[in-house]
Amino acid sequence: MQRRCDFAQPDSLKRSAIVFSPHQDDETLGCGGTILKKTQAGAPIKIVFMTDGSQSHSHVMSAKDLRKIRSNEALAAAEKLGVASKDVMFLNITDGTLTHHKNMVIKKVKEILLTTLPEEVFVPYRQDGVPDHNATCHIVVSALKECGLRTTVYEYPVWFWCNWPWTNFAAQQKQESSTLGHHWNTGLNWLKYFRHAVDIQDVLDLKRIALEQHRSQMTRLIPDSGWSTLGDIAQGEFLQCFFQDYEFFYRYRLN
Template identity: 35%
Template sequence: MKTKINTVQKNINLREFISSKLRQIYCTILFNWILHIKSKQIAVTEKTAIVFAPHQDDETFGCGGMIAIKRAKKVPVNVVFLTDGKRSIPEWIKPEEIIKIRQEEALTALNILGVAASATHFLGHGDATLTQLSHEERRLIITQLSELLKAYKPEEIYLPHRKDRHLDHEATYNLVKDAIALSNLNVEIFQYPVWILWQNPLSSNLKLQEISGSYCISIHTVQDQKKQAIASYKSQITTLPPGFLTRFLSPYEIFIKS
C-alpha cells in the first residue's frame, strides 16, 4: 500500500514539474514575442504616478523598474495595496502575523525602489474577497480609491491587467477604473501583466487583443535594485511556481495601455 501511495505521489510531482516547465517555456516565448515584435519601446516619463496592487509583491514584479527609475528622478510615486495578503502563506501562521510580515516586506522592497513609507498605502481589504463584495462594500472601496486619486492627482496610473487570470487582480482593475471615472481624473492608464502570461500552452485561452497596445521600457539601470526588491518578499518567492520569477528579472518591463 505504501509503495502504491509513493508511486502516485511521484506521478503527481512529475505532472506538476512538466506543467510548470511548459508554462515557463510558453511564458518566455510569449514575453519575448511581445517584447521584440508586438511592443513599442518608450522612455519612463517624469509624470507623477500611482501604482495599484492587489497584493504586496505585485507592484514590484510588474512595475519595480519603472518605480525605481521615476524615484531616481525624484518623481512622486505612490503605491496602494488593496488587500491584506493574508491568504498567501500556510494557514498555521496566524492571519495577523501574515499581514504584518507582508507589510514589512512591502515597505522594505519599496524602500529599495525609492518609495517612502509615507507614500505607501495599505487599504487592508480581505485577501481573495474583491470579487465577493456586496454592492455597498464595492461602493465604499471605489469611493476610498477615488479620494486617493483626488488627493494625489497622478498623471499616470498603473494597475493589473484586466484579464490577468487572477480574481483579485482583475477585480482591482475594475475597482480602480470605476474610481477613476468617479474622480473625473484625466490620466494615462497602464496595465501590468503578472499572471496572464503564465499559462499552460495546452490549455491557454489567451487572446491576442488582450495584449495589444503593448509598450516596453528598459530597466537596465535599475535592474539590480528590482532584483533586491523582489528578494525582499521572502515569504512569497519560495511559494511561487518554479520559473515564475524569471520574466520579472528581465531588464525590460511590459505594459499595456488602456
C-alpha cells in the first residue's frame, strides 16, 4: 500500500484550536510540536485536560498529591508550549474513569466548544488503545456533532506507537499469532489514516523542554523502583517516537 502525506501549510498553523488531552502529558507527546508551531504563528490555542492524572503512580504516592503535582506540571508545560495559564482548563474527572462519565463530560465539552468556536480540534486517536484516550475522542467528536460546529478534527497517536513496527517488535514476535495479527492491522491503520503531517524539526528542542516539565512522568520523584517513567516503556523506543521530524495526524472535516 502506497503512503501519501499532505503537509501542514503556513496558513493552517494560524487557525485557532483546542487540544483535548486525556492526561497531563498527552498534549505534549501527541502534538506538542504542532502547538509550538501554532503559537509561534500567533494562533489562539487552548488546552483542555480531561482527567486529573491522579492514578499514574497511585501505588507509590497518594492520588491527592499526584493530582496537584500533575496539574502544576501541565501549566508549566503549557507555558513552554506558548499557551498561557488562562487558556488551560481542567475537567478533573478521576483518572481512569472517563468512560463512566461520558454524558456529563459531553455536556461540559459542548459548553467549551460553543464558547470558543475553534477552527480546529485535536483529540487522541479513536483507537489509541487506552480507555481514557479512546473515550476522549468519542466524547469530543460527539460534542462537536451535537453542537453542529464546522471544524477540522486532528486525531493524534500516543499509545498507538506501542505497536509494531515502531516499538518492541522482538518481544511481540514471541506473542500469539492472533496478537501479531492485531499489530499488523495497526500498522495498516497507520498507512490508511495518518496522512497529515506537521514539520516540527525546528521546534524539537522546545518540545523536549515542554515534556521535561512533566517531571512525574519523566523522572522518579521518589527513589522507588515501582515509579515507572515514559523512558522505561519499550526500552526507550516509545519515547523516541515523539521526537521524529514530523507529527502525524488523522485529519477530517465535520459538518
